[in-house]
Amino acid sequence: MSRRPSGSRRKLLVAAALVIALGGAGAALVLGLYDEDSSLAPVDQSYVEGVAGTWKRINPLFASTNEVDQDLVQLVFAGLVRLGPTGEVLPDLAALPQVSEDGEAYTFRLRRGLRWHDGEPLTSADVAFTIAVLTSPDFKGEPSLADPWLGVEVETPDELTVVLKLRQAYAPFLARHATLGILPEHLLRNLSGPELLEAPFNAAPVGAGPYVLKSLDSAEAVLEPYAEYHLGKPQIARLRLRLYSDYPSALRALQQGEVAGVMFREGITDAQLADLNAIKNLDIEHPQRGAYILLYLNNDQAAFFQDERVRRAISLALDREQIVSRVYRGVATPSSSAVPPQTWAYAGQYDLVEPRLEEAKQLLQEVGWIPHATTGILVREGAEFRITIRTDNDPLRVAVANEVARQLQQIGIRATVASTTFSVLRRDFLQERKYDAAIAGWDQGPDPDPYFGWHSSQMGTAGLNLANFADVVADSLIARGRTDTDVEVRRDSYRQFQEVWQELSPSVVIAYPRYTYAYPSALKGPNPGVLFSASLRFVDIHRWKY
DSSP states (O other): OOOOOTTOOBOOSSSOOOOOOSOEEEEEOOTTOSOSSTTSOOTTOEEEEEEESOOOOOOTTTOTTOHHHHHHHHHHOOOSEEEOTTSOEEESSBOOOEEOTTSOEEEEEBOTTOBOTTSOBOOHHHHHHHHHHHHSTTOOSOHHHHGGGTTOEEEEEETTEEEEEOSSOOTTHHHHHTTOOOOOHHHHTTOOHHHHHTOGGGGSOOOSSSEEEEEEOSSEEEEEEOTTOTTOOOSOSEEEEEEESSHHHHHHHHHTTSOSOBEESSOOOHHHHHHHHHSTTEEEEOOBBSOEEEEEEOTTTOGGGSSHHHHHHHHHHOOHHHHHHHHSTTOEEEOOOSSOTTSTTOOGGGOOOSOOHHHHHHHHHHHTOEEOTTTOOEEETTEEOEEEEEEESOHHHHHHHHHHHHHHGGGTOEEEEEEEOHHHIIIIIITTTOOSEEEEEEOOOSSOOOHHHHOGGGOSTTSSOTTOOOOHHHHHHHHHHHHOOOHHHHHHHHHHHHHHHHHHOSSEEEEEEBOEEEEETTOBOOOOOSBSSGGGGGTTGGGOBO
């Protein structure tokens, strides 16, 4: 299977796909707004998008666990910086910051003339206020959102300048945290943490993003362009997010002409994809996610995988394109890289996708694993190479595990698949490192920094280095990429890390799943690139037009 650019627009030629994704949304137009030729723009230049789910709190400090909230926050609010299609950091409310030589201080300069949707000035005081709310002891949002900001010192020398002083150099700070939507101090300054959680503001938010929320109820959110938007007034005259209970309901609405498209964050059935493909004048894209699915190999406790040659042999034996074809029906990017393809830090020369069975067999023989003359099972010192591949009950991951087990038979490894609930998998097997191999997903967010998943300091039950991988060279490269804020130094660090990854194969990356996004052919502008969250499809909505 050839790798397709995530921004390419194409019609589906097959009527089958399964997708691991985060939620459901799609483009939609109100029935009656189209000309008979639905490839034409709606007469009132409006755009409606069907969304599976319900809103709860449209507030950037509370949206991390609700996908509809995330969509609306992306449209209504703006951060200091934003993400581009390859994960690069771009200016938003502020220009890209000046960074101190030690990498600990970021000086942002806000654009002149910024105003909230209600016309009040947006200043450095609003940025300081947002961070103060986030780090307050009575903050009621997700701790994972607040924790990175604890200890960050905020200075506002004037109305346009914000200085953020970190406790230590941390290069992923911009991509992972400085994109946070800013809140208006003049509307929220007198609220406590518990009061903000339940404030009417969360249903009638005032932001500085591309769209103004005009009305909201259980069925629909209606938004209109913000004329003073700092990146240029959006050209779609009215935007509606129409809410449905689930993806089948959104798809039926699409078929009936109530909506013009759907973005599936979760897996879709073969029949549903066939239905999408049957709709005329519909563009269908499969933007790549930043998360990957992998075969964890227990480097430390499983005697099979202590030798890097065995781990590399398994990586070389897998036919990733076949897994993508059989399990994901082509809607995933086959890859062996721990840095997402199509992102700024990706080094394609170290992404080995094609299987090399003979080389894999040779590596296993070097370690002493010899095929039994009768059974074909690898044997060393009287012991057979038999392992258990654990995973959770997610049908896609179970299917991946079964396909991996089938392919490993070709090199003499007998693998049994055992699935359980995710909580049990995490608590009893992964966290305790009591497993041979495991199929799971890993999402390190919108920065290539692999520290939490692969640095040796994260080994043990308290860390997320679930493979218990330890290598001095890898640690050094991870540390340099994490602390040096020079983009080219970071790019080189991750290039070398990808080379080490292929040599040592701490575990086996299999693929990066993709979303399925359908919208009318008349709509020009959607170019989602790599989506680290589905809501980022709206990051350039001010450029969309008919």
